[in-house]
Amino acid sequence: MPLRKPPLYQAHLDAGAEFTDFGGWEMPVKFDGISTEHAAVRNSAGIFDVSHMSEVEISGADGAELMNRLTSNDVRELGGGDAQYACILNEDGVIIDDTVVYRYPDKEAYLFVPNAGHGTQMADRWSEHAHRLGLQVSVENRTEELGLVAVQGPDAIEIVDNRSADSITSLGRFSMVRTTVDGVDCLVARTGYTGEDGVEIFFDVDDSKPMWDAFGNVQRCGLGSRDTLRLEAGLLLSGQDFDPETEPRTPLEAKLGFVVDLSKPSFIGQDALEALEEDGVDEALVGLHLNERGIPRNGYEVTFGDESIGHVTSGTMSPTLSEPIALAYVDADKAEEGQSVEVTIRDNSIPATVVDHRFLNTLSDDE
Amino acid sequence: MTFEIPDDRRYAESHEWAKKTDAEGVVRIGITDFAQDELGDIVFAELPEVGDELSEGDEFGVIESIKAVSDIYSPVTGTVEDVNGEIIDQPELINDDPHESGWLVAVETESGIDHLLTASEYEEHI
Numbered sequence: 356m357p358l359r360k361p362p363l364y365q366a367h368l369d370a371g372a373e374f375t376d377f378g379g380w381e382m383p384v385k386f387d388g389i390s391t392e393h394a395a396v397r398n399s400a401g402i403f404d405v406s407h408m409s410e411v412e413i414s415g416a417d418g419a420e421l422m423n424r425l426t427s428n429d430v431r432e433l434g435g436g437d438a439q440y441a442c443i444l445n446e447d448g449v450i451i452d453d454t455v456v457y458r459y460p461d462k463e464a465y466l467f468v469p470n471a472g473h474g475t476q477m478a479d480r481w482s483e484h485a486h487r488l489g490l491q492v493s494v495e496n497r498t499e500e501l502g503l504v505a506v507q508g509p510d511a512i513e514i515v516d517n518r519s520a521d522s523i524t525s526l527g528r529f530s531m532v533r534t535t536v537d538g539v540d541c542l543v544a545r546t547g548y549t550g551e552d553g554v555e556i557f558f559d560v561d562d563s564k565p566m567w568d569a570f571g572n573v574q575r576c577g578l579g580s581r582d583t584l585r586l587e588a589g590l591l592l593s594g595q596d597f598d599p600e601t602e603p604r605t606p607l608e609a610k611l612g613f614v615v616d617l618s619k620p621s622f623i624g625q626d627a628l629e630a631l632e633e634d635g636v637d638e639a640l641v642g643l644h645l646n647e648r649g650i651p652r653n654g655y656e657v658t659f660g661d662e663s664i665g666h667v668t669s670g671t672m673s674p675t676l677s678e679p680i681a682l683a684y685v686d687a688d689k690a691e692e693g694q695s696v697e698v699t700i701r702d703n704s705i706p707a708t709v710v711d712h713r714f715l716n717t718l719s720d721d722e
Numbered sequence: 723m724t725f726e727i728p729d730d731r732r733y734a735e736s737h738e739w740a741k742k743t744d745a746e747g748v749v750r751i752g753i754t755d756f757a758q759d760e761l762g763d764i765v766f767a768e769l770p771e772v773g774d775e776l777s778e779g780d781e782f783g784v785i786e787s788i789k790a791v792s793d794i795y796s797p798v799t800g801t802v803e804d805v806n807g808e809i810i811d812q813p814e815l816i817n818d819d820p821h822e823s824g825w826l827v828a829v830e831t832e833s834g835i836d837h838l839l840t841a842s843e844y845e846e847h848i
Contacts, residue, residue: 389788390763579762579789648810650766650786671788672765701768701784 361406362502362563370575378471378594380407383577392580393674396549397717400508401576405548405555406563409474410497413481414464417490422465425484425623426456427606429616436460438529438546440614443469443477444624448605448631450597452477455546461533466497466542466557470593474498484623502563506570507553507584512545515554518569519543523554528718537569548581550588550717583671586680589642589713595653596640596668596682607631608684610640610712638665639690642712643681649700651681656699657707664689667698673714680714681707725755727845728821732838734797735847739821740835743828748803749835752825753785753794753816756848761787764813769826774802776829783826785816797838800831 358381361367367374372383383404386392395401413422422430428441438457442450454477456467469477478496485492506515516523521534523543531544541558558566582592591597591611597604605628606615617629645651651670656663670681681698689696694709727733731741737757740749758764766786776782776796783794806825809815816824839847 384789385762388763583788648766650791652791672786674763674788 359407361404362560363404363406363567366564366567367404367575372575372577375578377578378407378473380471382407383575385577385579386575389577389579389583390674392574392576393583395574396508396551396576396580396584397675398509399574400506400510400514400553401574401580402567402570403505403507403576403578403581404567405503405505405581406501406560407471408498408503409469409471409477410466410501410503410557411469411474411478411481412464412466412495412497413492414462414495415490415492417485417492418463418465421481421485421488421490421492422456422467423619423622424488425481426454426467427615427622427624428456429619430456430458430465431619433458436531438531438544440529441467442606442611442614443480444606444622444628445599446623446627447603448607448624448627449599449603450593450606450609450611451599452593453591453597453611455544457531457542457544460531460542468503473593500560502558502560502566503555504566504570505547505549505553505555506573507547507549507551509552511551511553514570514573515543515556526554537565539566539569541566548590549584550590550713550715551584552718582669583674586669586671586682587673587675587715588717589682589711591640591682592669602668604640604684605631605636608636608638608640636687638684639687640712641683641685641690642710642714643667643670643683643696643698643707644710644714645679645681645698646706646708648679649698649703649705650679651683651698651700651707655681657683657685658697658699658704659689664696675715682712685709725759725848726821727755727841729841731821732797732835732840733844733847734795734838736795736797737848738794738797740797740838742835747832748828748830749798749800750825750828751797753820754844754848755820757792758817758820758824761785761790761792763788764816767809767813767816767826769805769810770802772802772805776800776802778833785813794826796829798829798831798833798835800829800833802827803830804828
């Protein structure tokens with residue numbers, strides 16, 4: 356299948372970006388170097404083109420019921436303009452994808468954002484279940500129509516506020532408002548995937564260029580720094596830290612239990628998770644900190660002496676901490692913080708310590 | 723994008739350079755400006771030890787950037803005579819100054835470097 360190009364492809368090319376295939380999209384991986392872009396977001400601000408993310412809109416009288424059936428969190432908690440993080444599960448309680456669910460501030464509908472390449476699959480899933488349950492719901496895959504950029508970093512709110520018709524400084528975390536930015540109609544949501552304060556902005560895809568150009572003096576950032584930023588914050592990457600085929604994990608193993616509401620009405624995966632909560636998990640996600648030189652990478656084995664106890668799913672040299680860090684799944688009895696383990700790197704056994712998987716807790720008021 | 727390709731040394735197609743030193747039969751080896759740019763921010767280098775035997779065309783170490791792991795190949799056959807300890811602590815030197823302070827190893831070799839690409843031949847290659 357040919358790669359899809361984002362609407363801003365030419366602008367990125369002109370800016371000297373390097374590209375990578377991500378979820379079927381040819382997206383910028385870096386503009387000025389991963390370290391430079393990473394530091395900009397931690398210290399001031401950066402802007403990301405994340406138009407490869409999927410958007411699915413759910414409206415109709417039974418919209419809330421369907422959303423609650425197919426996501427792990429309880430959408431009844433959402434007032435107009437509120438958002439929540441959730442998992443999309445199969446019957447076994449295994450994560451198919453993760454998403455942010457937004458309740459529109461200005462109409463009775465939900466917008467949820469599956470990962471790149473998942474839009475059609477999720478729209479089909481929602482339609483099938485609506486049909487099966489006889490629910491009055493309209494499902495619309497809006498991935499092609501909507502652009503999405505993320506402005507992230509400690510200065511992001513001020514930067515966006517200076518360009519928006521309505522003040523966004525009082526916008527709460529996980530809240531969304533409709534306004535205009537540099538004259539472009541948009542939805543501004545105080546969400547993101549970097550562990551920093553900031554917003555994500557949804558707009559008509561035809562307005563991609565004016566929206567991007569409105570932030571002309573903000574550091575352009577690619578998916579490379581997005582990956583190192585999210586990893587430092589302990590945010591999981593769909594398709595890598597969990598994947599129904601290659602890394603089948605439940606939210607309880609992935610330390611995402613906080614977005615599973617077992618008390619709400621029946622949802623897909625609920626029975627499996629209730630049983631698992633009763634029995635306990637065999638393996639759990641942990642953060643690892645390497646105690647010697649080396650870079651942990653996806654797939655590397657984690658050992659305890661001669662015993663294989665798990666594997667790394669994401670790892671990098673943390674640009675902020677200047678230390679090698681990783682996310683890994685290990686046997687539950689080796690998942691306590693402070694536990695000594697080893698990571699096998701090219702036949703060498705490198706000592707490592709289990710640590711909080713949120714390596715940087717820059718948004719401490721977050722869940 | 724233009725890359726520095728100094729003509730005081732020779733090059734391998736796998737993007738390493740080799741340069742004669744003042745010591746008889748000893749050449750310094752590093753990676754090219756093109757190679758460091760392709761890799762991006764370099765964060766780790768795994769190098770051989772003094773006394774290790776290297777064979778032309780064989781991998782002798784690993785350089786890792788944030789995103790990629792890359793093997794490095796020896797442009798000559800010989801014995802490691804010196805290792806650049808600075809880049810163990812400061813691997814970013816390979817990005818900043820690939821042809822001078824970012825050198826990797828010095829190798830004592832009988833083969834010389836004349837079999838390798840000249841600067842203009844390497845420029846054609848990249």
